[in-house]
Amino acid sequence: MWDWYYAFEVLPEIASALGVTIGATVVGFILALILGLIWTLLIRSKNKIVTTVADSIVKFIRNTPLLVQLYFIFYVFPQFGLSLDPFTAGVIGLGLHYSTYLSEVFRSGIESVGPGQWEVATALNFTTKKTWTRIILPQAIPPVLPVIGNYFITMFKETPLLSAITLVEILQTAQNIGAGTFRYTEPLTIVGLLFLLLSYPASIALRQLENRVTARYS
Amino acid sequence: MSEPIVKYNNVTKYFDDLMVLDGIDFEIQPGEKVALVGPSGSGKTTFARLLMTLEEITDGTIEVAGDYLWHEKDENGDLKPASTDHLRKVRSNIGMVFQHFHLFPHMTVLENIIEAPVTVKGVDKKEAIKDGKEMLDKVGLLDKADNYPAQLSGGQKQRVAIARALVMKPKVLIFDEPTSALDPELIGEVLDVIKDIAEEGETSMLLITHEMDFAREVADRIAFFDAGKIVEDGPPSEILYHPKSPRLKEFLERFMSTQASPE
Numbered sequence: 001m002w003d004w005y006y007a008f009e010v011l012p013e014i015a016s017a018l019g020v021t022i023g024a025t026v027v028g029f030i031l032a033l034i035l036g037l038i039w040t041l042l043i044r045s046k047n048k049i050v051t052t053v054a055d056s057i058v059k060f061i062r063n064t065p066l067l068v069q070l071y072f073i074f075y076v077f078p079q080f081g082l083s084l085d086p087f088t089a090g091v092i093g094l095g096l097h098y099s100t101y102l103s104e105v106f107r108s109g110i111e112s113v114g115p116g117q118w119e120v121a122t123a124l125n126f127t128t129k130k131t132w133t134r135i136i137l138p139q140a141i142p143p144v145l146p147v148i149g150n151y152f153i154t155m156f157k158e159t160p161l162l163s164a165i166t167l168v169e170i171l172q173t174a175q176n177i178g179a180g181t182f183r184y185t186e187p188l189t190i191v192g193l194l195f196l197l198l199s200y201p202a203s204i205a206l207r208q209l210e211n212r213v214t215a216r217y218s
Numbered sequence: 219m220s221e222p223i224v225k226y227n228n229v230t231k232y233f234d235d236l237m238v239l240d241g242i243d244f245e246i247q248p249g250e251k252v253a254l255v256g257p258s259g260s261g262k263t264t265f266a267r268l269l270m271t272l273e274e275i276t277d278g279t280i281e282v283a284g285d286y287l288w289h290e291k292d293e294n295g296d297l298k299p300a301s302t303d304h305l306r307k308v309r310s311n312i313g314m315v316f317q318h319f320h321l322f323p324h325m326t327v328l329e330n331i332i333e334a335p336v337t338v339k340g341v342d343k344k345e346a347i348k349d350g351k352e353m354l355d356k357v358g359l360l361d362k363a364d365n366y367p368a369q370l371s372g373g374q375k376q377r378v379a380i381a382r383a384l385v386m387k388p389k390v391l392i393f394d395e396p397t398s399a400l401d402p403e404l405i406g407e408v409l410d411v412i413k414d415i416a417e418e419g420e421t422s423m424l425l426i427t428h429e430m431d432f433a434r435e436v437a438d439r440i441a442f443f444d445a446g447k448i449v450e451d452g453p454p455s456e457i458l459y460h461p462k463s464p465r466l467k468e469f470l471e472r473f474m475s476t477q478a479s480p481e
Contacts, residue, residue: 116320119272123314124334124386125306134337138324 007186010177014190017173022198024090024169025156031095032155033148036102040110041132043103062100067161069093074165086167094162098155105147109140146210153199153206160191170194221284223248223311223389223422224269229278231264231446238264240446241278246390251416251423253433253454256443257469262426265443266392269424270314271305282311283389313388317395319375321367321382328354328363331382339386346385353381357411373404377411384415390422391415397429405429412436430473434458442466 042054061069070093077084084092113136121131141148163172174187222245231239239261246252254262267273269280271287279297280287289297290304300308322330331353332346341349354360357377367375376396383391393412397405409432416423416436427433433440433454440457442450444465450457461467 114320116316116318117322119270120314120316120320120322122272122309123270123312123316123383125310125338126334127306127338130337134333135322139322142324 001185003183003186006181006183007190010174010187011190013177014170014173014187015194017168017170018194020087020167021156021159021169024087024094024159024162024167025152028091028094028159029098029152029155031091032098032102032151035095035099037106039099039103040106043107044110058100058103061096066093066097066158067164069097070161070165086162086165089165090159090162090167093165094155094158098151101151102148105144105151106140109144110136112143113139142216143213146206146213149202149206149209153202156199156202157195220248222246222281223250223283225281226265227279227281229265229268229280230276231261231268231273232276238446239268239276242446242448244441244448244451246422246424248389249419249422250439251425251437253425253427253437253440254443255427255430255433255440255457255469256449260443261446262441262443263394266314266394266424266426269390270312270392271309272314282308310386311389312392313383313386313390314392314394315376315380315383315396317398319367319372319379319399321375321378323367326364326366327359327370327378330367330378331385334382335385349385350381353385354378356384356414357381358407371404372400373407376400376408380408380411380415384421388421390424392424392426394426395428396425397427428473430458442469444469 039054039058043051043058045051045054070090073084073093074086074089077089117135117139118131121135126135159169160171162169163175166172168176170191174184174191177187178184224244224246226242226244229239229242229244230237242265244265254265256262264273268275269282269287275288279289285304285308286297286300287305287308288300290300292298322333325333328347328350331350332341332343335341335346335349336343351360351363354363357380359374359377359381362370362374362378367378370378380396396412397408400408409429412423412425412432413436415421423436425433425437437454439452440454441448442457442461442463442465449463450461450466457466458470461470
């Protein structure tokens with residue numbers, strides 16, 4: 001049933017694809033953070049049109065499946081002259097999709113900063129930009145760091161979806177091996193274990209971060 | 219008499235349909251300390267918040283150090299709403315101390331104080347630290363420089379907030395009920411600091427307060443607000459001991475009786 005020799009034989013190949021998985025997670029998440037903050041700021045704009053448009057886009061993306069979005073970016077965009085390689089398309093899809101969740105997280109963090117902080121920033125004559133960077137965000141972000149970290153782990157575990165748009169990450173690699181040898185048990189188990197190996201310690205680290213944040217902000 | 223540092227010209231403020239300020243004219247002289255008293259909802263806080271640009275003016279104009287605060291002149295010399303740059307320039311003359319302090323919780327006491335000079339005015343950091351420590355010494359909290367606000371008592375927080383406002387060297391400093399959020403035993407230390415600043419004399423002050431003894435001691439003038447108007451305005455001796463209007467008489471009577479009640 002389980003062949004150790006075979007398992008060790010295919011392990012290096014699968015592990016070598018881990019770079020793609022981690023790369024897609026990290027780049028996708030950075031994109032999600034930046035876009036998420038931009039959504040939040042746009043939705044908070046004083047301009048009603050900007051607010052409505054940004055809010056609609058965010059709701060639309062959040063309420064449609066990631067897989068559909070990935071297909072759209074990879075297979076439909078080329079018809080409009082925008083051909084993307086699987087990695088780029090995947091990263092954009094992940095980043096865009098998760099940015100809508102992170103936007104909500106940022107919003108709750110920002111709203112947890114009281115109106116007094118805005119008023120005192122005005123009284124001390126801060127520019128809008130400095131108010132955000134020096135006063136509001138440094139208070140809004142730390143309390144929501146655990147939630148942000150959670151999304152990072154969730155996103156990491158969703159990267160196998162990118163195999164659907166032909167990105168050869170670890171799941172796709174395992175599948176290719178299985179297709180060649182007709183033995184799926186070992187490669188797929190290894191994929192599962194690799195995810196566990198990375199996300200479990202990450203979630204423990206996150207729990208510790210959460211404890212520290214709670215200790216400091218309550 | 220020199221030019222007033224602050225001049226309200228027929229200032230009106232509405233919140234939606236509710237009129238809060240009803241065509242107020244008012245002047246503050248350089249170095250003058252003015253206490254604003256009156257029942258809650260009488261408009262005194264809104265009056266001060268307009269000066270700090272925390273509320274938008276509905277009608278009329280406010281001049282600060284000879285410049286319009288909420289307006290600027292266009293090429294024809296007509297008034298138009300102030301640009302952000304103009305607003306920031308004129309606003310730099312005004313400072314404010316809030317009822318609930320609003321210290322920056324993510325910064326130490328010293329960082330709280332040097333933040334605005336460095337970030338807003340571009341003061342050299344070493345210079346700002348030197349000034350900041352001097353100011354902390356003045357409010358008696360130099361030993362708390364490296365503490366975080368959460369580690370301070372309410373009275374200490376308010377003294378830091380006062381130091382933070384003062385390092386920006388405003389020409390006019392607004393105190394919005396600076397002791398209302400404090401436990402009774404902590405009020406004295408804050409009032410003492412405010413008195414010290416008042417005695418130095420350079421800064422004009424606008425004091426919104428319910429502490430009548432304090433108003434009498436510190437203020438050159440008391441303005442009594444009622445229903446969006448300044449009903450009476452004069453030296454403390456007159457306002458507190460020889461009120462003319464029935465509304466002020468009533469206010470003072472009610473005030474004295476609540477003060478006297480033991481509770």
